[in-house]
Amino acid sequence: MDGEIGKTGRGIIERQSLHQEIVSRLRDMIIEGELQPGERLYEIQLCESLGVSRTPLREALKSLAGEGLVELVPGKGAVVRKFTKKDVHDMLVVIRSMEELAARLACEVASDEDIARIREIHNRMEAHFKAGERMEYYKLNQQIHTSLVALADNPHLAAFHSTLQAQLKRIRFIGHEGPELWAAAMAEHERIVTALEARDADRLVEVIGQHLHNAWLRVKEAV
Amino acid sequence: MDGEIGKTGRGIIERQSLHQEIVSRLRDMIIEGELQPGERLYEIQLCESLGVSRTPLREALKSLAGEGLVELVPGKGAVVRKFTKKDVHDMLVVIRSMEELAARLACEVASDEDIARIREIHNRMEAHFKAGERMEYYKLNQQIHTSLVALADNPHLAAFHSTLQAQLKRIRFIGHEGPELWAAAMAEHERIVTALEARDADRLVEVIGQHLHNAWLRVKEAV
DNA sequence: ACTCATAATTCTGTATACAGAATACATGTG
DNA sequence: CACATGTATTCTGTATACAGAATTATGAGT
Numbered sequence: 272m273d274g275e276i277g278k279t280g281r282g283i284i285e286r287q288s289l290h291q292e293i294v295s296r297l298r299d300m301i302i303e304g305e306l307q308p309g310e311r312l313y314e315i316q317l318c319e320s321l322g323v324s325r326t327p328l329r330e331a332l333k334s335l336a337g338e339g340l341v342e343l344v345p346g347k348g349a350v351v352r353k354f355t356k357k358d359v360h361d362m363l364v365v366i367r368s369m370e371e372l373a374a375r376l377a378c379e380v381a382s383d384e385d386i387a388r389i390r391e392i393h394n395r396m397e398a399h400f401k402a403g404e405r406m407e408y409y410k411l412n413q414q415i416h417t418s419l420v421a422l423a424d425n426p427h428l429a430a431f432h433s434t435l436q437a438q439l440k441r442i443r444f445i446g447h448e449g450p451e452l453w454a455a456a457m458a459e460h461e462r463i464v465t466a467l468e469a470r471d472a473d474r475l476v477e478v479i480g481q482h483l484h485n486a487w488l489r490v491k492e493a494v
Numbered sequence: 495m496d497g498e499i500g501k502t503g504r505g506i507i508e509r510q511s512l513h514q515e516i517v518s519r520l521r522d523m524i525i526e527g528e529l530q531p532g533e534r535l536y537e538i539q540l541c542e543s544l545g546v547s548r549t550p551l552r553e554a555l556k557s558l559a560g561e562g563l564v565e566l567v568p569g570k571g572a573v574v575r576k577f578t579k580k581d582v583h584d585m586l587v588v589i590r591s592m593e594e595l596a597a598r599l600a601c602e603v604a605s606d607e608d609i610a611r612i613r614e615i616h617n618r619m620e621a622h623f624k625a626g627e628r629m630e631y632y633k634l635n636q637q638i639h640t641s642l643v644a645l646a647d648n649p650h651l652a653a654f655h656s657t658l659q660a661q662l663k664r665i666r667f668i669g670h671e672g673p674e675l676w677a678a679a680m681a682e683h684e685r686i687v688t689a690l691e692a693r694d695a696d697r698l699v700e701v702i703g704q705h706l707h708n709a710w711l712r713v714k715e716a717v
Numbered sequence: 718a719c720t721c722a723t724a725a726t727t728c729t730g731t732a733t734a735c736a737g738a739a740t741a742c743a744t745g746t747g
Numbered sequence: 748c749a750c751a752t753g754t755a756t757t758c759t760g761t762a763t764a765c766a767g768a769a770t771t772a773t774g775a776g777t
Contacts, residue, residue: 288568290556308690313728324762326549329730330556333513337560339653346768348729361648368595378760392521425584430562431654536758547732552760569738571759614727 293323293331301351302438302440312341312349318412338434351392356494359442360487366435367483370416371476376423385422386467392418393464400457413440415460419467441449442490452489459485516546516554524563524574525663535564535572536555575661579717582665583710589658590706592651593639594699599646601695608645609690615641616687623680636663638683642690665713675712680707 295316300306335341341349354362371462396411413436420432459482464478466475516686523529541551555572558564564572577585619634636659643655682705689698 290566290568309623315728325729326761326763328552330760332555333556334560337557342514345513346729358650364599365592365595365651365654368591372591376587415495425587427562427581427584427658428588431588432627435650518742538758542743548759549733569759 289323289327290330290334293321293327293336296321296435297335298338298340301335302437304441306351308351308441310351311347312351314348328332337436338394344412354438354442354494356491359439359490359494362435362439363483363487366432366439367480369432369435370420370479373420373423373425373428373432374467374479375472375474376425377419378426378470378475379469380424381422381467389415389418389422389467390464393460396460397457400453409443412456412460442494443486455485456489458480464470503523512546512550513553516544516550517557518546520554520558521563521660522562524558525575525660527664529574531574531576531664533574535574537571568593575717577661577665579714580584581616582662582713582717585658585662585707586710589655589662590703592655593643593702593706594654596643596646596648596651597690597702598695599648599651600642600690601693601698603647604645606692612638612641612645613687616628616683619683620680623676631664635679635683642686665717666709678708679705679712 306312312332314325314328314332318325320329332341332343336343336349340352342352343349346432392411392415396408396415399408399411416436417429417433420429423429459478462478463475463482466478520529529535535555537548537551537555541548544551553564555564559566559572565575566572576645577609583602615638619631619638622631622634639659640652640656643652682701685701686698686705689701
């Protein structure tokens, strides 16, 4: 594979700052489980596999620490952050509250076009669901939640939501629910989009709350 | 003044990692307005004033970028983040939602001793209010909000709240309300603590929501 | 064989050095 | 005098080098 990024990306786009590239690269490695929770990150080792020197790598690790994906132990270095069951629960409580807030705001300020776009994503997601394409479904699932929060037109809320979602991604990646739970999640999404289209804030909040409560039930055993 | 930190702190405590020291030092400089919003941060200049080399300084800037206090413009470096009126409003909306969530959780899980400790902080704050000691009041004000969130026993919520509070600190620092607004804020705090002691979640949420809504009214002109 | 001490190695933390990009300034031209 | 262009300087981005701490390996003593 040889995934060096040091000399790639020189083509059409003038490269979007090496820093960002290292960060998102490492983020993906953590989320996809290539770097496992609790695993110590040896700098030189990572440098070689990424084709970068230590200085930018260390800076990237500092950024990831800010996102809560790695932990910096002084004198020991970086470790992939480990989440306990309580951590996951706590995070879901917070993300639920954030999405509920976003829901209320979105019902007020979102344009009809924005809402239509959500419906469109939802439809595509349903297609992947029916086709049993887990990965594609999963990605659109993330996207629909992100888009919903974006409708609230509150960048700060969106930022917090985004980092929380990144932290949870790793967990949800594991949480392979069976077909019946999957179908239930899909149905919840349908209710969410419907409530949004009706701009029924109270109902939307209730449905989203339920959806994330169920999300906890779905993953709680897996953690 | 000569506030170098490169060779200090070698005494009793073995020094709490230079990185953290630089970060909190810069954070203070930003919050207290020594580094003004929009101001470009020249690395070498900062290095000299802090007595540190560029490498750890740059790493600290990356951390601060994660906290949202500085902005990293690729090819240009770090700039103290500038907040618009909408930014401040958006942040207060989010922090309000977080504190409301914390309030509900706190009413359930907080111990009587924890609540008593909040009352104790409140009393000290009231004393400073009566004595007209703004700075001491201000610090305890921050502390009481932080402590309230801590009662919810949700570290993730607490972390987000903390970074938001840091970002807002700079603003509130400016927002010097007159005596009558100050008294109103004090009265709101009294109601908050009372509701907490009664573990009346609904009322607590309402009062906190009002308090932060008023906080917006108090600072909106100053931004 | 086990334990403790000591040496060797490895890794982190920091400083310095160099290359490329951005900015500012000065000079020349219409 | 305005504007463009070339040059010089400054700053960022990255790599390398060195010092100190942590970890692991080694060996002597019991």
